Amino acid sequence: MSQLEEAVPETFIKTGLETIPNLFDRVEALAKDFATRAAAHDKDGSFPFENFTALHEAGLLSLSIPCELGGQGLELASICRVIEGIAQGDASTALVLTMHYLQHAHAARSRRWHPELYKRLCRESIEGIALLNAARVEPELGTPARGGLPATFAEKTAGGWLLTGHKQYTTGSPILSYFVVWARTTEDEPQVGSFLVPRDLPGLRIVETWDHLGMRATGSHDLILEKVLIPTEYALDIRPISAVPSFDPLISTWGSLTISALYLGVATAARDWLVNYLNERTPSNLGESLATLPRFQTAVGEMEALLFANRRLIYGLAQDIDKGEYEPNVGLQAQTVKYLTTTNSIRAVEIGLELTGNPGLMKKNPLERHYRDVLCSRIHTPQNDVICQSLGKSVLKVK
Numbered sequence: 457m458s459q460l461e462e463a464v465p466e467t468f469i470k471t472g473l474e475t476i477p478n479l480f481d482r483v484e485a486l487a488k489d490f491a492t493r494a495a496a497h498d499k500d501g502s503f504p505f506e507n508f509t510a511l512h513e514a515g516l517l518s519l520s521i522p523c524e525l526g527g528q529g530l531e532l533a534s535i536c537r538v539i540e541g542i543a544q545g546d547a548s549t550a551l552v553l554t555m556h557y558l559q560h561a562h563a564a565r566s567r568r569w570h571p572e573l574y575k576r577l578c579r580e581s582i583e584g585i586a587l588l589n590a591a592r593v594e595p596e597l598g599t600p601a602r603g604g605l606p607a608t609f610a611e612k613t614a615g616g617w618l619l620t621g622h623k624q625y626t627t628g629s630p631i632l633s634y635f636v637v638w639a640r641t642t643e644d645e646p647q648v649g650s651f652l653v654p655r656d657l658p659g660l661r662i663v664e665t666w667d668h669l670g671m672r673a674t675g676s677h678d679l680i681l682e683k684v685l686i687p688t689e690y691a692l693d694i695r696p697i698s699a700v701p702s703f704d705p706l707i708s709t710w711g712s713l714t715i716s717a718l719y720l721g722v723a724t725a726a727r728d729w730l731v732n733y734l735n736e737r738t739p740s741n742l743g744e745s746l747a748t749l750p751r752f753q754t755a756v757g758e759m760e761a762l763l764f765a766n767r768r769l770i771y772g773l774a775q776d777i778d779k780g781e782y783e784p785n786v787g788l789q790a791q792t793v794k795y796l797t798t799t800n801s802i803r804a805v806e807i808g809l810e811l812t813g814n815p816g817l818m819k820k821n822p823l824e825r826h827y828r829d830v831l832c833s834r835i836h837t838p839q840n841d842v843i844c845q846s847l848g849k850s851v852l853k854v855k
Contacts, residue, residue: 482514483538487545491725491822494546497673498825501666503630504673507549508585511542518582520557522564525578532710533774535561536717543721544728547829548673550721552628554714555589556581559636561710563692570689573652577634588634590650591623591679599837605697608639608681610651616687619651623679629662630675637681641694649694651686659684670828705787706777711837712790713774716797719833720766723801726826727759730808733815733823752811759807762800769793788850791843798833799840805830 490507497504511517520535521527530538535557543550560581563569569577580586597604608621619639626635633655640648653660659682666676734747734756746752773793776782783789805827809816816823834840849855 479516479534480537480541482516483541486510486514486516487541487543490542490545490549494548494673495822495825497546497548499819501672503675504546504549505631507546508552508587508631511549511553512585516553517556517585517587518578520560520564521578521581525575526582527560527578531774531778532713533771533778535710536713536770536774539714540717540721540724543718544725546673547718547722547826548671550718551671551674552587552589552631554718555627556587558711558714559588559590562707565704565707566693568693569652573689577652580633585631586633587628587631588636588652589626589628589632590636590638591626591653592638593624595622595624605648606638606640608637609642610639610691610694611642612688613685616685617651617691619653619681619684619686621681623681624665625676626662626679627674627676629677629679635660635679636692637679640697646697647694648697650692651694652690652692653681653684653686657684657686668832670825670830670832672828705784708787709773709777709790712787712794713770713777715833715836716766716770716794719798719801719830720763720770722826722830723759723766723804724763726805726808726823726830727756727763729822729826730759730811730816731756733812733821755807755811759804762804766797766800769797785850788843788846791838792847794836794838795840795843798830801833802830 486507489510490504493504493506496502508517515528516538518527519530519538521529523529539550539554539557542553560578563574563577577586577588581588592606593599594607596607606621608619608623611618611620619637621637621639623635623637626632635653635655637651637653638649639651640646661680661682663678663680665678666672666674668676731747734752735745737746738744739746742749770793773782773786773789777786805823808823809827812821812823815821818824838846
């Protein structure tokens with residue numbers, strides 16, 4: 457049984473996979489292939505276009521598209537398994553794929569898109585490489601998760617909406633076909649919401665600003681919109697600024713658990729490299745491999761305990777969600793899982809660095825890259841302080 461098959465109970469191996477036999481075998485094969493190029497893309501910050509061609513050819517770009525629209529309609533646990541597996545090969549590719557999955561899952565649940573528009577988008581995503589992601593963060597505002605309104609504005613005209621603004625950290629920007637742009641309207645009574653912006657429109661451009669410590673191949677560049685005209689029906693979900701938006705806890709739950717699975721995959725890849733290194737490294741003064749030393753065995757055991765806890769937390773809650781057996785505070789529970797598992801993943805990779813010393817920090821060894829990538833887990837919304845504050849408020853019963 458492969459490591460991917462060990463990640464979740466047997467019940468999930470068959471869930472939703474009748475039309476895509478050997479899905480996880482394909483994921484494992486793709487991850488091995490992606491791993492051969494990950495270091496090169498990381499070194500120069502280039503985007504792995506060829507990986508998405510391979511994902512499309514393997515039928516992996518439509519997994520979160522509803523079955524009734526031609527997709528696979530996989531449940532959360534299976535999506536997490538795919539993301540974890542791809543992340544073991546290339547974390548940057550896995551992050552772009554995760555965002556694509558989440559946007560489709562969000563659209564399918566919200567039902568606020570124009571029906572024909574979403575049908576067309578799904579068809580494009582199935583027949584070709586048509587990825588989408590949200591564009592929310594702005595230079596002045598920062599992350600909208602901490603409050604505030606976008607500076608990006610949408611002006612209603614007779615021909616549709618004119619969008620103007622500047623977005624940062626638009627993950628996957630070199631390959632995205634659509635951007636889900638967060639903006640406010642210029643009406644007398646302003647509204648705020650999301651607008652679907654196709655890539656190939658006049659006034660849209662990508663400025664290559666992404667030069668990051670980790671996740672270097674995600675192409676998370678700046679998106680510039682200068683009076684980009686989109687059809688009226690491309691306003692996906694706008695409402696008055698004063699209106700309280702409806703909240704679907706399962707949407708945020710998908711985000712927390714898929715991100716958790718991604719960084720579990722990164723930490724697992726680090727563990728696998730370390731195991732090989734310790735078995736192969738035989739110092740002349742020892743005469744045996746480092747794997748025979750109790751200190752190294754204990755440290756690897758600690759890593760394994762952390763990864764085991766991550767799998768239980770991620771897939772245990774995902775299993776409950778897929779069965780419909782979850783509590784009203786499932787969104788906060790999923791955030792708690794994200795806090796715990798990403799902390800565990802970072803610690804697991806740090807243990808590997810402590811064991812190896814200089815070799816683990818050399819560019820030629822992937823452990824150094826895995827560490828830079830796993831540190832990025834702290835950036836994703838919601839961040840640790842927000843999660844812990846929400847937990848504290850829930851226990852103290854204060855608003």
